[in-house]
Amino acid sequence: MSRKSHIFSMFGKSPISPMQKHMAEVQACVVGLIPFFEAALANDWERAGQLQKEVARLEGAADDLKRELRLNLPSGLMMAMSRRDLLETLTTQDKIANKAKDIAGLMLGRKMNFPSEIGPLMLDFVKSCIDTTAQAQIAINELDELVETGFRGREVDLVESMITQLDELEGKTDKIQVEVRAKLFAIEKELPAVDVMFIYRIIEWVGDLADLAQRVGSRLELMLAR
Numbered sequence: 122m123s124r125k126s127h128i129f130s131m132f133g134k135s136p137i138s139p140m141q142k143h144m145a146e147v148q149a150c151v152v153g154l155i156p157f158f159e160a161a162l163a164n165d166w167e168r169a170g171q172l173q174k175e176v177a178r179l180e181g182a183a184d185d186l187k188r189e190l191r192l193n194l195p196s197g198l199m200m201a202m203s204r205r206d207l208l209e210t211l212t213t214q215d216k217i218a219n220k221a222k223d224i225a226g227l228m229l230g231r232k233m234n235f236p237s238e239i240g241p242l243m244l245d246f247v248k249s250c251i252d253t254t255a256q257a258q259i260a261i262n263e264l265d266e267l268v269e270t271g272f273r274g275r276e277v278d279l280v281e282s283m284i285t286q287l288d289e290l291e292g293k294t295d296k297i298q299v300e301v302r303a304k305l306f307a308i309e310k311e312l313p314a315v316d317v318m319f320i321y322r323i324i325e326w327v328g329d330l331a332d333l334a335q336r337v338g339s340r341l342e343l344m345l346a347r
Contacts, residue, residue, distance in 0.1 A: 136207060137265045139190045143183055143214055144261045144337075150179035150218040151254050151330060157225050158247050162240045166232055173225040180222040187215045210340040214261070217254055217333045224326050231319060236312065239304045243324075246297045250330040253290040257334035259283055260341055267344075277345055287338040294331040298324060 153176040160169040190211060194204060227233070235243050260283040263276065270276045301324055309317045 135265070135268070136190060136194050137268060139186065140207065140211060140214075140264060141262055143186045143190065143211060144258045146179060146183035146186060147214050147218040148254055148258045150176055150183060151221045151251050153179060154221055154224060154247055155244075155251065157228075158244050161228055161233065162235060162244065164234065166229070169229055173229045176225045177222050180218040183215060183218040187211055206340065206344050210261075210337060213333055213336045213340060214257075217257075217330055217337075220326055220329050220333065224323060227319070227326075228323060233316070233319060233323065235320065236305070236308055238308055239301055239320075242297070242301050242304065243327075246294065246301055246324075247327055249290070249294045249297050250327055250334075253287065253294055253331040254334040256283065256287045256290050257337040260287060260338055264341075272345060280341060280345065284338040284342055287335060291331045291335040294328060298328045 153172060157169055157172040157176060160166075160172055191208065194207065260280060263280050263283065266276050267280060302321070305317070305320060305324070312320075
């Protein structure tokens, strides 16, 4: 069985179901950061190592599905969206999983400790960003309905509402990120400079999860506008 027949025998002739499956894999990968951070904050590096492997496994599964879908996506889609729109949305989704893998890998590799002043807030920040990626998944799951309605009618209003909620969630993560940075700035002189540098990097990468989720919403918004 060829690659093309394999993937579309699993999900049908439309690429929408594989797109949605990919986003589900991405979200599962990102959700794995919650127990990972909990283990890291507790300095339980044995458990953190196990959880990092699971995050990496899920990222790999998402990457395999992305690659197969890219290779087999028909060049002439008779759909209300372009092949380019689908590929760019797929790429953005995949970047979310890549970022989750990078976060867990760096933290485990350095056995990063967060100061007690920011640890709980950092976990809240992670959860808030994951709420944002979850909202992006909800919006992606409406793609099949959008196609069926030809990107018209009440379904468009529903998805636009979802995208608005996505933007609001991303805005919330921005506020928490500012708060985390401010707390770290207040104590950074008491910490090793190298540690501070890597903590700021993790803060940035966690924020990227929400930013990328918002970009998924922006891709959908462009599809609605065409």
